[in-house]
Amino acid sequence: MIAFVLRRLLQALVVIAAVAFIAFMLFQFVGDPVTNLLGQDATPEQRQQLRADLGLDQPFVVQFARFAGNALQGEFGISLRQGRKVSTLLAERFPATLELALLAAVMAMLMGIPLGVYAALRRGTFMSQAVMTGSLLGVSLPNFLIGILLILVFAVLLKWLPSFGRGDVVALGPITSALLTVDGLRHLILPAFTLSLFPMALVLRLVRSEMLEVLRTDYIKFARARGLPDRLVYFRHALKNTLVPVITVTGLQLGNIIAFAIVTETVFQWPGMGLLFIQAVQFADIPVMAAYLCLIALVFVSINLVVDLLYFAVDPRLRIERSAGGH
Amino acid sequence: MARDPMTPSTSSAADAVSPAPSPAARPPGALARFLDGDVWHSFRTSPMAIGAAVIALFCVVCALFAPWLAPHNPLDLASLDLMDARLPPAWDAEGKAKYLLGTDDQGRDILSALMYGTRISLFVGLASVALSLVLGVGLGLLAGFVGGRIDGFIMRVCDVMLSFPSILIALLIDGVGRALVPQGHEALAFVVLIISISLTGWVQYARTVRGSTLVERQKEYVQAARVIGVSSARIMRRHVLPNVLGPVLVLATIQIALAIITEATLSFLGVGVPPTSPSLGTLIRIGQDFLFSGEWWITIFPGVVLVMIALSVNLLGDWLRDALNPRLR
Numbered sequence: 001m002i003a004f005v006l007r008r009l010l011q012a013l014v015v016i017a018a019v020a021f022i023a024f025m026l027f028q029f030v031g032d033p034v035t036n037l038l039g040q041d042a043t044p045e046q047r048q049q050l051r052a053d054l055g056l057d058q059p060f061v062v063q064f065a066r067f068a069g070n071a072l073q074g075e076f077g078i079s080l081r082q083g084r085k086v087s088t089l090l091a092e093r094f095p096a097t098l099e100l101a102l103l104a105a106v107m108a109m110l111m112g113i114p115l116g117v118y119a120a121l122r123r124g125t126f127m128s129q130a131v132m133t134g135s136l137l138g139v140s141l142p143n144f145l146i147g148i149l150l151i152l153v154f155a156v157l158l159k160w161l162p163s164f165g166r167g168d169v170v171a172l173g174p175i176t177s178a179l180l181t182v183d184g185l186r187h188l189i190l191p192a193f194t195l196s197l198f199p200m201a202l203v204l205r206l207v208r209s210e211m212l213e214v215l216r217t218d219y220i221k222f223a224r225a226r227g228l229p230d231r232l233v234y235f236r237h238a239l240k241n242t243l244v245p246v247i248t249v250t251g252l253q254l255g256n257i258i259a260f261a262i263v264t265e266t267v268f269q270w271p272g273m274g275l276l277f278i279q280a281v282q283f284a285d286i287p288v289m290a291a292y293l294c295l296i297a298l299v300f301v302s303i304n305l306v307v308d309l310l311y312f313a314v315d316p317r318l319r320i321e322r323s324a325g326g327h
Numbered sequence: 328m329a330r331d332p333m334t335p336s337t338s339s340a341a342d343a344v345s346p347a348p349s350p351a352a353r354p355p356g357a358l359a360r361f362l363d364g365d366v367w368h369s370f371r372t373s374p375m376a377i378g379a380a381v382i383a384l385f386c387v388v389c390a391l392f393a394p395w396l397a398p399h400n401p402l403d404l405a406s407l408d409l410m411d412a413r414l415p416p417a418w419d420a421e422g423k424a425k426y427l428l429g430t431d432d433q434g435r436d437i438l439s440a441l442m443y444g445t446r447i448s449l450f451v452g453l454a455s456v457a458l459s460l461v462l463g464v465g466l467g468l469l470a471g472f473v474g475g476r477i478d479g480f481i482m483r484v485c486d487v488m489l490s491f492p493s494i495l496i497a498l499l500i501d502g503v504g505r506a507l508v509p510q511g512h513e514a515l516a517f518v519v520l521i522i523s524i525s526l527t528g529w530v531q532y533a534r535t536v537r538g539s540t541l542v543e544r545q546k547e548y549v550q551a552a553r554v555i556g557v558s559s560a561r562i563m564r565r566h567v568l569p570n571v572l573g574p575v576l577v578l579a580t581i582q583i584a585l586a587i588i589t590e591a592t593l594s595f596l597g598v599g600v601p602p603t604s605p606s607l608g609t610l611i612r613i614g615q616d617f618l619f620s621g622e623w624w625i626t627i628f629p630g631v632v633l634v635m636i637a638l639s640v641n642l643l644g645d646w647l648r649d650a651l652n653p654r655l656r
């Protein structure tokens with residue numbers, strides 16, 4: 001157990017280090033910070049002075065160590081486009097993306113699990129076929145197109161919901177939230193729904209196939225033979241055993257949701273990290289790109305790690321296999 | 328792909344080093360022809376596959392012959408008339424018969440823009456799939472056949488890349504490319520885009536090919552080739568490669584749809600093809616601004632075409648996977 005945890009931790013650290021190195025290389029080889037700060041027509045002496053001030057004349061390893069040290073404290077320098085500290089920019093944008101992603105994940109589970117159970121129990125009926133076809137569309141339609149269609153229907157034609165921005169937000173200490181105002185919630189619905197469709201389709205299909213698997217097992221047959229009502233068999237005995245992989249997949253999807261928020265935030269002009277990142281890519285704003293990259297890597301690696309450990313803790317079969325085959 | 332079953336491909340049979348001592352070591356030519364016959368039969372009997380193929384073919388023909396088929400030239404700025412801007416489709420009372428699907432904000436014919444846009448989308452999609460195919464199959468063969476440290480290194484890179492969503496990696500490579508390349512170089516913008524999409528796609532091929540190569544490597548025909556002194560490079564290329572290409576073909580079909588969607592997404596985000604040669608994604612991006620004033624046709628028609636292409640290619644891929652999988656028959 002401890003060996004497994006340590007190995008996973010080590011792998012996570014290697015990935016983080018690799019990503020940090022890539023981010024550092026971006027700084028080193030893409031764009032010249034001296035030119036960026038001083039402009040094109042600085043004298044060679046000024047450049048030399050600034051290089052020394054910034055520590056750019058020191059050995060590669062020393063520079064990387066300094067970069068890593070700063071990154072650990074969340075410092076990535078100054079945005080080339082906005083002229084503000086990258087850490088401040090990201091801190092401003094992070095809550096917006098987080099609440100969007102979390103709401104999308106919750107929506108995906110709340111809609112995906114019941115629909116998946118339904119499609120498994122009523123297999124072959126017209127409605128369950130319709131649900132499965134719909135889920136296929138959810139997987140194959142491009143995310144931004146779904147968002148545009150939703151805007152067209154709900155914002156332009158029906159005029160029910162606003163289509164861009166975050167609406168009224170409430171400040172809770174340093175972070176802001178749109179979850180606490182009616183206006184903010186109205187702004188959240190369309191982007192969160194758009195973002196939730198892809199993971200919802202995945203959860204739905206997974207729950208359905210897992211349910212079909214479980215319903216074939218002996219203990220379900222036995223529960224039926226005992227004369228337990230269907231409701232109890234399906235929801236207490238069958239569904240419970242399908243939820244472990246579902247939680248795992250949703251957890252892993254959380255990272256994907258945060259990444260796909262880039263697209264959704266662009267469609268709905270949601271002021272989150274994704275929008276910040278895409279503007280950074282458009283203007284080749286390296287410090288913002290590097291910081292976003294490191295932050296996303298950290299989020300991804302921690303989610304993967306937590307899910308791995310959870311899975312390991314929940315499923316005892318995995319423990320036996322690991323210790324038997326371990327070397 | 329469609330090979331005439333009546334003409335035996337003697338070249339590949341003669342090339343096989345051992346005269347097929349066991350049924351497991353058939354010459355690749357025979358296997359390929361066998362599959363071709365069956366695949367063709369399964370295609371003819373699947374209405375879904377035929378429908379998808381017809382739609383895909385229609386889009387390809389429209390794109391390929393856009394300069395001759397399109398009623399207007401959307402890239403010729405001189406022919407644009409601002410008086411004709413934002414006209415609805417021809418069936419609308421305000422539309423003009425000249426512009427079947429209406430016009431955009433610059434008076435550009437949507438139908439013609441769609442044809443040219445599809446051309447660019449398909450070009451970028453196919454080019455990036457081709458590039459990632461070559462890269463992935465090559466690295467996968469190398470990893471599976473050589474093994475050891477090279478294998479370990481390639482697979483670790485795959486693992487890291489797979490743990491991040493492909494759109495993020497494509498965006499990142501694209502961003503770096505844009506920072507490195509001076510602005511305003513149109514041809515380079517295409518190259519950066521194609522490279523960034525293909526560098527995210529190769530992982531799938533590499534893993535598939537590595538898996539099959541590990542299986543093929545153990546087989547007798549490879550040992551036989553080794554024994555008579557055929558070089559490793561030649562064994563990989565002439566003997567292992569043809570036997571691992573089946574799953575790759577299925578993967579490539581599905582990846583085409585994925586690459587086209589990735590291109591559209593990047594262009595929609597404004598970091599794809601240069602604005603002077605708009606792809607489907609660019610057209611959708613342009614149209615989004617006019618959604619609120621009720622001009623839905625500027626953005627919906629490119630969207631419909633994009634979905635049509637992605638869906639038909641995906642359906643073809645699904646069918647091909649079933650058709651090539653003997654266990655499902």
